[in-house]
Amino acid sequence: MRVRRAGASALLIECRDGEQVEAWRVVLERRREAGELRVVDIVPGARTLLLDGVEPDAEQLLASWPEPGGAAAARDQGPLVEIPTVFDGEDLADVAELWDLTVPTAVELLATTGFTVAFCGFAPGFAYMRGLGEKFGVPRLDSPRPRVPAGSVGLAGGYCGIYPTASPGGWRLVGRTAETLFDVRNEPPARLGPGTRVRLVPA
Template sequence: MRVRRAGASALLIECRDSEQVEAWRGELWRRREAGELRVTDIVPGATTVLLDGVEPGLARELATWPAPDPVSPDQGPLVEIATEFDGEDLPDVARMWNRSVPAAIELLVSTQFTVAFSGFAPGFAYMRGLGEKFGVPRLDAPRPRVPAGSVALAGDYCGIYPTASPGGWRLVGRTSETLFDVRHEPPARLGPGTRVRLVPA
């Protein structure tokens, strides 16, 4: 773990992998809720955690903290997403996995995903769980429009498009559930640390 300055009031924690990111995110959230840490935002990424609105001296203090314990895979809240597995890229994904389409769907349904971080678009959650063995490449050319609710894969991440947008992920299904609404608090339904199950609709 390495801590860098990021502008006038932020720190960037650089981690060795996504598991260490999740461990630090969980520890930082715990300390903030306990009143032990005063920051404006805690923003996890693929291999980093950004702390914004930090107080002077926090970088030195972080260096004295013990490495946080790994986060239990059953620790976060669980959200089930009703999914129709009819994505146009599902047959290609099944071939990449050397499985039949029903077997590929069974793998997706049996996987417990965990939201690692958000990005790309408001409410778009990058979900880990498949592992590198089942990673798939992005499309060679992105689609100009991916419908809202599309369930898709890229690399070893799964994501659900909260709104219609261009995108190069491989489409395996769709959901009619709302994942981002500015009228809700929080607006994004799938925040970091949330466990997600794709349930056949």
């Protein structure tokens, strides 16, 4: 782990992988709730954590705390959201071929995988979900689609994501859901936040 200053009141924690990011996120959230850390926002990324609005002594505090272990236990503690999913995506057959599986077996894998939201980005409410692992990572499309419908379930690299709104996109589509995942009238607007556990339930 490496800590860098990011402006006048932010710190950037650089981690070795997504597991370490998740472990640190859980620890820092708990310390904030306990009043041990004063921070406005904790924003996870693929391999970083941004602590925005920290006190001047935050860097020294981080250095004094033991490095957290793995994120396996943390994944069992986040809220669980089940997403009814129709597995009929345009790229499902291609994904199954890349995995050297039949389509029904690929669907079973997706439906039985416990996903965890690692971070959000790309578009408001777009959650990058870990769970498949590197073994089942797939490349993005060579040419992004100009429009991907809202609710489309896609894969890219080792992540699974659900498009909260219609937008261009290069992820491989494996299914779709009618669930609303982002609404500015809700609090919070995004239904899937970092640490949330997700299951894709065949509909």
